[in-house]
Amino acid sequence: xxxxxxxxxxxxxxxxxxxxxxxxxxxxxxxxxxxxxxxxxxxxxxxxxxxxxxxxxxxxxxxxxxxxxxxxxxxxxxxxxxxxxxxxxxxxxxxxxxxxxxxxxxxxxxxxxxxxxxxxxxxxxxxxxxxxxxxxxxxxxxxxxxxxxxxxxxxxxxxxxxxxxxxxxxxxxxxxxxxxxxxxxxxxxxxxxxxxxxxxxxxxxxxxxxxxxxxxxxxxxxxxxxxxxxxxxxxxxxxxxxxxxxxxxxxxx
Amino acid sequence: xxxxxxxxxxxxxxxxxxxxxxxxxxxxxxxxxxxxxxxxxxxxxxxxxxxxxxxxxxxxxxxxxxxxxxxxxxxxxxxxxxxxxxxxxxxxxxxxxxxxxxxxxxxxxxxxxxxxxxxxxxxxxxxxxxxxxxxxxxxxxxxxxxxxxxxxxxxxxxxxxxxxxxxxxxxxxxxxxxxxxxxxxxxxxxxxxxxxxxxxxxxxxxxxxxxxxxxxxxxxxxxxxxxxxxxxxxxxxxxxxxxxxxxxxxxxxxxxxxxxxxxxxxxxxxxxxxxxxxxxxxxxxxxxxxxxxxxxxxxxxxxxxxxxxxxxxxxxxxx
Numbered sequence: 001x002x003x004x005x006x007x008x009x010x011x012x013x014x015x016x017x018x019x020x021x022x023x024x025x026x027x028x029x030x031x032x033x034x035x036x037x038x039x040x041x042x043x044x045x046x047x048x049x050x051x052x053x054x055x056x057x058x059x060x061x062x063x064x065x066x067x068x069x070x071x072x073x074x075x076x077x078x079x080x081x082x083x084x085x086x087x088x089x090x091x092x093x094x095x096x097x098x099x100x101x102x103x104x105x106x107x108x109x110x111x112x113x114x115x116x117x118x119x120x121x122x123x124x125x126x127x128x129x130x131x132x133x134x135x136x137x138x139x140x141x142x143x144x145x146x147x148x149x150x151x152x153x154x155x156x157x158x159x160x161x162x163x164x165x166x167x168x169x170x171x172x173x174x175x176x177x178x179x180x181x182x183x184x185x186x187x188x189x190x191x192x193x194x195x196x197x198x199x200x201x202x203x204x205x206x207x208x209x210x211x212x213x214x215x216x217x218x219x220x221x222x223x224x225x226x227x228x229x230x231x232x233x234x235x236x237x238x239x240x241x242x243x244x245x246x247x248x249x250x251x252x253x
Numbered sequence: 254x255x256x257x258x259x260x261x262x263x264x265x266x267x268x269x270x271x272x273x274x275x276x277x278x279x280x281x282x283x284x285x286x287x288x289x290x291x292x293x294x295x296x297x298x299x300x301x302x303x304x305x306x307x308x309x310x311x312x313x314x315x316x317x318x319x320x321x322x323x324x325x326x327x328x329x330x331x332x333x334x335x336x337x338x339x340x341x342x343x344x345x346x347x348x349x350x351x352x353x354x355x356x357x358x359x360x361x362x363x364x365x366x367x368x369x370x371x372x373x374x375x376x377x378x379x380x381x382x383x384x385x386x387x388x389x390x391x392x393x394x395x396x397x398x399x400x401x402x403x404x405x406x407x408x409x410x411x412x413x414x415x416x417x418x419x420x421x422x423x424x425x426x427x428x429x430x431x432x433x434x435x436x437x438x439x440x441x442x443x444x445x446x447x448x449x450x451x452x453x454x455x456x457x458x459x460x461x462x463x464x465x466x467x468x469x470x471x472x473x474x475x476x477x478x479x480x481x482x483x484x485x486x487x488x489x490x491x492x493x494x495x496x497x498x499x500x501x502x503x504x505x506x507x508x509x510x511x512x513x514x515x516x517x518x519x520x521x522x523x524x525x526x527x528x529x530x531x532x533x534x535x536x537x538x539x540x541x542x543x544x545x546x547x548x549x550x551x552x553x554x555x556x557x558x559x560x561x562x563x564x565x566x567x568x569x570x571x572x
């Protein structure tokens with residue numbers, strides 16, 4: 001059972017199957033930086049396993065190294081406490097840490113790709129790490145190139161604008177924030193990026209939290225999955241960045 | 254098994270033999286006359302790959318009293334050189350070259366025509382200059398040794414309006430949609446339309462610089478032209494208007510799929526993984542072109558599906 005919505009498009013179910021369904025043979029993923037990142041970033045040097053309940057959809061190659069679209073779907077697992085996204089050869093290997101809380105363990109996002117290699121989503125459930133991933137070929141350079149917005153003199157116009165929409169029928173919530181997500185690696189442009197985002201319900205009770213690091217794409221768009229009661233909305237979205245800016249908005253169904 | 258001293262020596266010697274360099278790949282052209290003095294060298298129907306050396310676009314040569322007018326120069330210097338050789342041998346040399354737009358499969362062979370005027374729309378020349386390095390990096394990575402010696406050479410002459418070269422009258426149309434500057438050409442003598450990548454036939458269109466609304470407008474202009482035959486940018490020569498109809502149908506179906514995906518809350522990678530519209534799934538270069546197009550065009554569709562709900566404030570500390 002997965003929460004992937006390809007079947008909503010004509011021919012999409014067959015398309016997804018032909019694409020591999022978001023599953024990669026685990027033996028092909030047991031290499032690269034995995035041992036080191038598991039120990040250093042996840043604190044789990046010893047044990048891990050794969051599970052078809054965790055799918056990661058990613059393109060085979062990065063058409064645009066500044067926007068590589070990813071969907072991590074761990075809804076086939078139970079009791080996911082945390083979902084960590086790591087990129088093997090990135091200058092910032094830890095991209096995101098999602099604490100689903102009362103949301104479902106599904107996260108859609110885009111990342112910048114500096115060097116071709118695997119991207120992994122690791123789910124912590126019952127003290128055990130379950131990992132799924134995919135190899136992405138890329139020209140690279142996504143983390144060290146200046147954000148596209150800096151090509152404009154008026155890049156602050158529209159900065160922080162938040163867009164969002166709730167789909168109560170599927171439980172989807174999509175959130176977009178206008179932000180350069182500067183990594184600090186582009187010449188003369190200091191680091192300036194989002195650091196975290198929270199979802200809360202109408203009563204002010206926390207739903208979920210996302211820790212955000214440099215690899216998240218410029219003008220990020222995030223996709224969440226909420227259970228039916230929360231998907232009726234409203235959902236309050238709040239985010240912060242490294243420069244002390246706060247971003248907020250409310251998505252109503 | 255006993256290994257003799259002689260066998261051991263032979264084995265050691267074999268290991269020392271130089272590894273033969275991979276033979277330099279060759280471009281094999283198959284020029285065909287599709288109308289009086291109109292030669293077509295048809296490109297492979299795939300994406301740019303090592304199996305085709307980047308020779309994927311259609312190249313047209315129009316015979317004139319002063320030599321051939323070469324419309325698009327191929328994807329690498331050596332592709333351009335092979336085209337030049339055909340023109341020199343069979344068509345009395347080259348009078349001029351033209352680039353229909355700035356995508357590299359159409360002009361990276363310019364180096365083989367550097368001693369002749371190379372015409373393009375002003376927007377194309379600007380895009381060639383701005384994008385040469387990035388396009389070149391990408392092609393070297395995909396094509397390897399096919400790219401030997403290729404240094405992108407932007408067009409040198411601004412094209413537009415009516416053009417007479419070696420006694421042959423050509424109408425240059427400045428359009429856009431596939432890119433910001435797309436040149437289409439009508440040969441006055443035969444009424445042949447050379448459409449560049451505004452038209453694709455039986456091959457999935459590519460979208461890296463596409464403006465779908467402008468592309469539709471360009472198609473309606475091309476569809477209204479009285480022509481006797483059409484060479485699309487990719488796909489076979491034909492005498493009816495089916496490339497116009499098919500390209501338009503593809504644009505409409507692609508746009509409808511992106512609308513459906515963004516308005517149902519799909520993520521871009523789900524739209525990508527779902528694959529092309531069923532009616533176009535088996536087209537040459539699909540699903541690769543569809544997947545690429547999804548990444549390239551997604552944000553233009555997504556913005557209308559996500560309403561503005563908030564903004565930013567700078568947190569201030571109260572003393």
